[in-house]
Each structure stands twice: as C-alpha cells, then as structure tokens.
Amino acid sequence: MIQHRMLSKEDEVAAGGEENEVRREDQEKINRFSRLHQRESMLEEQLKAKQKDKEDLEEISTELELADEDELVPYKIGDSFFQLPLEEAQSLLSTSTDQIDSDVSRLEESLEEIREELQQLKVSLYARFGRSINLEV
Amino acid sequence: MADTKTVSSQHTQTNPRGIPVAPFIDDVSDYVSSRAEVESTLRSFQEMISKYQFMELNTQRRGAGLREKIPDIKKTLEMVRFLKLRRENTSSELTTHFELNDTLYARASIYPADTEEVYLWLGANVMLAYPIDEAETMLQEKLSAAESSLANCEEDLEFLREQITTLEVATARVYNWDVVQRRKEKAEGKGGDEDEGNAAKGLAQA
Numbered sequence: 001m002i003q004h005r006m007l008s009k010e011d012e013v014a015a016g017g018e019e020n021e022v023r024r025e026d027q028e029k030i031n032r033f034s035r036l037h038q039r040e041s042m043l044e045e046q047l048k049a050k051q052k053d054k055e056d057l058e059e060i061s062t063e064l065e066l067a068d069e070d071e072l073v074p075y076k077i078g079d080s081f082f083q084l085p086l087e088e089a090q091s092l093l094s095t096s097t098d099q100i101d102s103d104v105s106r107l108e109e110s111l112e113e114i115r116e117e118l119q120q121l122k123v124s125l126y127a128r129f130g131r132s133i134n135l136e137v
Numbered sequence: 138m139a140d141t142k143t144v145s146s147q148h149t150q151t152n153p154r155g156i157p158v159a160p161f162i163d164d165v166s167d168y169v170s171s172r173a174e175v176e177s178t179l180r181s182f183q184e185m186i187s188k189y190q191f192m193e194l195n196t197q198r199r200g201a202g203l204r205e206k207i208p209d210i211k212k213t214l215e216m217v218r219f220l221k222l223r224r225e226n227t228s229s230e231l232t233t234h235f236e237l238n239d240t241l242y243a244r245a246s247i248y249p250a251d252t253e254e255v256y257l258w259l260g261a262n263v264m265l266a267y268p269i270d271e272a273e274t275m276l277q278e279k280l281s282a283a284e285s286s287l288a289n290c291e292e293d294l295e296f297l298r299e300q301i302t303t304l305e306v307a308t309a310r311v312y313n314w315d316v317v318q319r320r321k322e323k324a325e326g327k328g329g330d331e332d333e334g335n336a337a338k339g340l341a342q343a
Contacts, residue, residue, distance in 0.1 A: 022310055027161055030306060031299040038298045042291070074234060078216035081242070083232035092219075 026128060033121045033135060040114050047107040054100045061097065064090055152296045154289065156192060159185060159300035162307050165314040172322075175315045182308045186301055193297045200290035207283050214276040217255060221269050224249045 064086065067073060073089040074081040122135050150158045162168045169178050223231060228249055234242040254266045257275070267275060
C-alpha cells in the first residue's frame with residue numbers, strides 16, 4: 001500500500017569527450033526500464049504481504065492438525081468467528097491456502113520476467129551510454 | 138496540460154485516461170537554438186515535471202484508497218458466500234462470535250432460515266436488505282469495478298513515471314548541450330565563464 005514516490009535526482013557524472021545522443025529508441029528503452037523498475041517495487045511489496053499471509057495460513061494448518069476432532073473450531077470469516085466442525089474449517093482453510101499459493105507463484109513469475117527484462121535493458125543501455133547513465137538503485 | 142501541446146504540437150497523444158505524452162527531443166540543437174534559451178527551456182521542463190508529479194501524487198492517493206477498499210469488499214463477499222453455502226447445505230444453527238466493537242466479541246446463533254436476506258451498508262447512512270444472491274452479485278460487481286480502477290491507477294502511475302523520465306532525460310540533455318556550448322565558447326576565447334561545469338546526464342532510480 002505504501003508506495004514511495006521514486007525521487008529522481010540527477011546523478012552527476014563527468015562526461016568525457018563526445019556525448020552520445022539520446023535517440024528515440026534509447027529514450028523508449030530508458031522509459032521501459034523506468035516503468036518496469038516501478039512495477040518491480042510494487043510487486044515486491046505485494047509479494048511480501050502475500051508471503052506473510054501464506055506463512056500464517058501454514059501455521060494454522062499445523063495447529064489444526066493437533067485440534068480435537070470433536071470440538072468446534074472458531075474460524076474467522078470476515079470479522080467474525082464461526083464455530084465450525086474441524087473438517088469444515090480445514091476445507092475452508094485449504095481453499096484459502098490454494099488461493100494464496102497461486103497468488104504467490106503468479107507474483108513470483110511476473111517478478112522473474114520483469115527482472116529478466118530489466119537486466120537486458122541494463123546491458124543494452126550501459127553498452128550505449130557507459131558511465132553517463134546510472135541505472136542502479 | 139495545454140503547455141505540452143504548445144511545446145510540441147506533434148506530440149499530442151494521450152494515454153487512455155487523457156494524460157498527455159511528454160515531448161521527446163530528437164535533436165537538442167533544433168530545440169534550443171542559443172544558450173539564452175537554455176534557462177527558459179529547463180524551466181518549462183521543470184514545470185511539466187511538476188504537473189506530472191502532481192498527477193502522480195493524486196493517482197497514488199486514489200490507488201491507496203482502493204487498496205484499502207478492496208479487502209473490505211472481499212471480506213463481505215466472503216461472508217455472504219459462506220452464508221449462502223451454509224443455507225444450501227445445512228439447516229442447523231450456526232454459532233458465531235461476532236465483533237461488537239474492536240476487541241469485543243459477542244456470541245450469537247444464526248439459523249440458516251434467517252439468512253435469506255443480508256443487510257449491506259451502502260454508505261451515506263443507508264443500509265439496504267438484499268436477498269443473498271443479489272448481495273453476492275452486487276458485491277462481486279463492486280469488487281470487479283474497484284479492481285479495474287486500481288489496475289487503471291497502476292497503469293497511469295507507470296505511464297506518468299515514463300513521462301517524468303522522458304523529461305528528466307531531456308533536462309539532462311539540454312543541460313549537457315549547454316555545458317558543451319560553454320566549453321566551445323571558452324575554447325574560442327569568447328566566454329569568460331569561471332565555472333568548470335560538470336556535465337550531468339543521469340537517470341536515477343530510488
């Protein structure tokens with residue numbers, strides 16, 4: 001939720017000799033880099049939150065393994081707790097777990113794709129501009 | 138936004154939400170013909186950047202609001218679905234601890250027969266009874282709407298970032314051009330400029 005604005009500041013780099021002109025395709029690459037970088041930060045944040053939820057759910061699953069079958073389990077739905085038979089609670093839990101598992105792997109996949117493309121852009125931009133451009137965080 | 142048009146009339150495209158594309162400079166020397174124009178050009182870039190940043194801030198706020206709203210809708214929807222499922226499968230009563238206030242829970246028994254209708258808080262001090270199926274549809278629609286506006290927000294934020302980046306690069310290029318011009322003048326013995334002038338062309342993330 002808290003997404004920090006990326007403050008841009010000009011990194012001062014002494015440019016030696018002839019300056020490489022920025023062509024439109026270069027600008028597009030820089031923009032793409034900038035866009036993906038922003039998306040990466042956002043997805044990282046989402047992934048972190050999901051992973052925490054996932055851990056919590058896993059913990060609950062372990063706890064429920066130990067629960068007494070004859071006792072009702074207070075299971076939280078929305079803001080309320082429902083007294084449910086163990087079996088029912090477990091089935092609800094596994095639905096949530098499956099959901100979160102697929103969310104997490106989806107996020108991880110997109111992050112991987114983004115990082116790969118960022119890497120390629122970095123290589124090609126550094127090749128063109130060398131020390132005149134700074135793409136590090 | 139009108140400024141963007143006057144700066145470069147060939148770049149009046151906008152994104153789907155009507156945010157204009159920042160002008161790209163093909164050749165700095167076409168753009169700034171003398172060193173006297175450098176300052177005003179840089180100022181106009183800065184002005185555009187500020188406008189984009191203002192939009193960025195607003196969009197971020199809107200997105201944050203939606204990110205808060207979506208889990209709430211999801212929770213309600215989850216509950217409605219649960220009640221519906223119970224109604225279909227069992228007729229026994231449901232014991233619940235419901236939240237009376239923060240950290241204060243009370244016990245209640247709900248008979249599936251009583252869950253024919255649910256009451257949804259619509260805001261503006263209005264609460265309305267919905268048959269459970271209609272409630273589900275309504276909440277599902279609200280959720281999809283919120284999710285698609287959030288997606289738009291995120292797309293806009295990425296678009297805005299690109300425009301700001303374009304202008305930052307343009308700023309660096311005009312500045313560099315100025316430095317090179319100054320050095321030329323100096324070499325020709327015209328300029329009495331004291332400062333060394335480090336050329337800056339930077340694209341910094343973070």
